[in-house]
Amino acid sequence: MSVSCSDLLCGEDSSIIFSTGGEALLECSSDQGFLMPEVEESIAGLIENERNFMVPCNDYIEKFHLTQSIDASNRADSVAWILKVHRYHGFQPLTAYLSVNYFDRFLYSHQLPKMNGWPAQLLSVACLSLAAKVEEPLVPSLLDLQVEGAQFIFEPRNIQRMELLVLRVLDWRLQSISPFSFLSFFAHKIDPTGNYTGFLTSRATEIILSNIQETNFLEYRPSCIAAATILCAANDLPHFSLVTAQHAESWCDGLHKDKITSCRQLMQQTAFANRPRKQPKVLPQLRVMTRASIAWSDSSSTSFSSSSPYKRRKLNNSLWLDNDK
CATH class of the missing domain: 1.10.472.10 (Cyclin-like)
Incomplete structure (x- = not known):
């Protein structure tokens, strides 16, 4: 019995399964002319649908303050770690973007307790793993993915459970x-x-x-x-x-x-x-002496004179400070 591709599909619309998603970049050679009507229509379609994959910024920021599950600095730390792993493994730029997109869309729709602890790290690993599976031809193991200063190391089965939770919250919409x-x-x-x-x-x-x-x-x-x-x-x-x-x-x-x-x-x-700032100039350290120290040094001039010339030079080059002034 022959089986067609349509027999293997679930109840979803087949056009969704076989569509290339929003990242079908338009590759047109200069010979054909880049600004073809089909390209213009494709760009118009992307602009029409782009809001479906965005996080409403105002509501998202309000959730930061109301739920206190995560703040901007903790989010920045999670994104910074994703970018470090992205560079470490040489992932494509879109992989990093999708990871952060999943991270924000998940937090907008679902709350995790104490997001500044291990749940935030687990969510970061799961989002990065999903994005790598979508975009990268070679995906590191879940243990190899946890590099570049990861605060917590999770077992693969726990990461896979988190991946399933992210998929359910995002309604399995990973193309963005x-x-x-x-x-x-x-x-x-x-x-x-x-x-x-x-x-x-x-x-x-x-x-x-x-x-x-x-x-x-x-x-x-x-x-x-x-x-x-x-x-x-x-x-x-x-x-x-x-x-x-x-x-x-x-x-x-x-x-x-x-x-x-x-x-x-x-x-x-x-x-x-974020531009690198110039390092402040370090001035040579000056030795400060009080009047008591000077008096002691006068009384001990004999011992100084009998000591090595290095000690005399060190005393002469010191900065003296008068307590009365």
Whole structure:
């Protein structure tokens, strides 16, 4: 008896099973022309559906204060650990983004007790594991995933249970529309020749990952974040330094220059706050002597004179402080 693919499907819509999700980046060669009507329609569809994979920022921040299950600093610590493991294993940028996306969407819909303890670490491992299974061709073992200063080490079976809980809370919706979905499209909008699109997308990717810890970026849509990062990347090239948010607003429907401008300003503020500071100059330590010490040194001049010349030089180079002054 022959079995077709449709016989193996459950009650779900088959289009959902076989769809490539929001991360089906549009790969069009320059020979065919990048700005085809099909590409424009695909981008419009991504913008229409991107809110379905976002966490409402205002409600999320309110939950931080009301439930006290996790605060912004603890979330930043969890995201920082995810980024460390992401770099350690050489994961794709989308893997890190999806991990944080699962983390925030889970906390928005489900509360865990004492999130600043081991539950937060367990959730971070589970979200990173799920994202790696979605995006990475080679996935480390659950024990090898717990590196880079993990505060707690969990048994694989406990992580798998947490993964199932995350899947149920997210309603098994692991594909998500991210800023990376739009970068290539927006880069070609700035540079139709394609000469600088590689640099623009690469630089924009770095900016996205460097800002992923900031909770304030949750209020911006992925398309808005992508447009703002492309503008920041374009600012590094003299050819495109004059491209503004007003230009970006015309790239496709759904973009708003005010939102793009505020998102870009937030990125610049974050970059300024996180820039490495110069180490303070260390002045040579000066020895402070009181009058009592001076009197004692006068009475002991004989012993000093009979001692080594090093001690005399040390006394002469000291800073004397008069108690009366």
